[in-house]
Amino acid sequence: MESLSPPGLSPQPLERVVLRAGELRSHERFGPDVVNRGALLYSCEWDSGVFESGVMWGGIFRSGRFLGGVFWGAWWLGGSFEGGLWHSGFGPDGLYRPRGESPR
Amino acid sequence: MTPLLTIFTASVREDLARLWLACVRRAFPRDETLVEIFDDSEAGRLRPERLEGATILRPGPGRRDFQEAYNDALGRAATPWLALLDTDTYAVSRDVWPRVRARFGPDVAAVLCAPRGATGGDDTVALVLNVAAYRAACEDAPDGFLPRVEGEVNGERPGQWRGHDTGDLLTRAVARRGGRIDVLPLGDEGAFVRFDALTNAQLLAAWSGDGPLLALAREHVYFREGCLGNIALRRLYARTFPDGPPFSFRVPTAAVWAAMASGGLGSLRDAASRARRMRAGARRIEKFLRA
Numbered sequence: 001m002e003s004l005s006p007p008g009l010s011p012q013p014l015e016r017v018v019l020r021a022g023e024l025r026s027h028e029r030f031g032p033d034v035v036n037r038g039a040l041l042y043s044c045e046w047d048s049g050v051f052e053s054g055v056m057w058g059g060i061f062r063s064g065r066f067l068g069g070v071f072w073g074a075w076w077l078g079g080s081f082e083g084g085l086w087h088s089g090f091g092p093d094g095l096y097r098p099r100g101e102s103p104r
Numbered sequence: 105m106t107p108l109l110t111i112f113t114a115s116v117r118e119d120l121a122r123l124w125l126a127c128v129r130r131a132f133p134r135d136e137t138l139v140e141i142f143d144d145s146e147a148g149r150l151r152p153e154r155l156e157g158a159t160i161l162r163p164g165p166g167r168r169d170f171q172e173a174y175n176d177a178l179g180r181a182a183t184p185w186l187a188l189l190d191t192d193t194y195a196v197s198r199d200v201w202p203r204v205r206a207r208f209g210p211d212v213a214a215v216l217c218a219p220r221g222a223t224g225g226d227d228t229v230a231l232v233l234n235v236a237a238y239r240a241a242c243e244d245a246p247d248g249f250l251p252r253v254e255g256e257v258n259g260e261r262p263g264q265w266r267g268h269d270t271g272d273l274l275t276r277a278v279a280r281r282g283g284r285i286d287v288l289p290l291g292d293e294g295a296f297v298r299f300d301a302l303t304n305a306q307l308l309a310a311w312s313g314d315g316p317l318l319a320l321a322r323e324h325v326y327f328r329e330g331c332l333g334n335i336a337l338r339r340l341y342a343r344t345f346p347d348g349p350p351f352s353f354r355v356p357t358a359a360v361w362a363a364m365a366s367g368g369l370g371s372l373r374d375a376a377s378r379a380r381r382m383r384a385g386a387r388r389i390e391k392f393l394r395a
Binding site: 022024026027028029042043060070075088090094096098099100101 | 171261
């Protein structure tokens, strides 16, 4: 656990969980307090956090920001895809979206 | 002789495609078959000069990745039959083609040579299909071979969904139209040597590092198969293509076994058993290629 807020800018710094490169997380649910910076998420559920880098293999992206990393065979239900590689996955309608066809 | 069959595969990896093509070229008569390989590497890694005898297809509109490339292959096929054969499935018998061809008949829509088994459903690992029957069924399954999600699985573990795997919807549509899916388990009979998860294991190592891949391999048989299969084929590839380029799965053998050992005696025994099977498979491939 570490604080992502610069000291002195917030009266109550938001404590966030940061997932790091080299980590594997399986079948877990991640909420708004989580930032991924390189971990492999295997069949996990992502809800409201910030995905900066790493790999999302399978699982469900419910909401949040996808800024970088690899989205691979997972189900995209909502959120904003702002960067990274859409390797493959499914849109909110359940239909397959091929490589490069991330939801807008 | 007019070709009767197009053999299609998609591959991210040139090394696997070379081994696969060497087997296909020996197992199938050249005057009756065409071979196509879709380059799914994104970077144009599949070099035609190292894959002689096959047409290399690059990504483009309508075939942006391997899933779409199946539909594209069906739409383009100039032969009455189309074989989808994964690059982790190696034909090691000249009996494959005569055995499959003997099953062709007016009511046969496909010959399924490697049934999925425990997970049920249809499969595209080694599927020889009637082009006309599958094209007609696309009217009922307009997304063709594409997979689809149906809904969430509200179980104990988060992140799970249910759906249809590649080709399932289309093959079911074919069957509903009266097409017969003939099961010919040539894999079980030894005509194919099958591996699993070879490319996904390599991609995971490239994108996540060796550590997360090996942690997954400890927990999940699928990735264990991928790591051990790559080790078995790495030696075979080096012997078969000594001039390189090197095999793309770079995870050290010792690291894989250290990971298996850290999972306990049961994990180690399971891995040892799988590795023996895979080494035997690699030896069968080599024997076939050198015969």
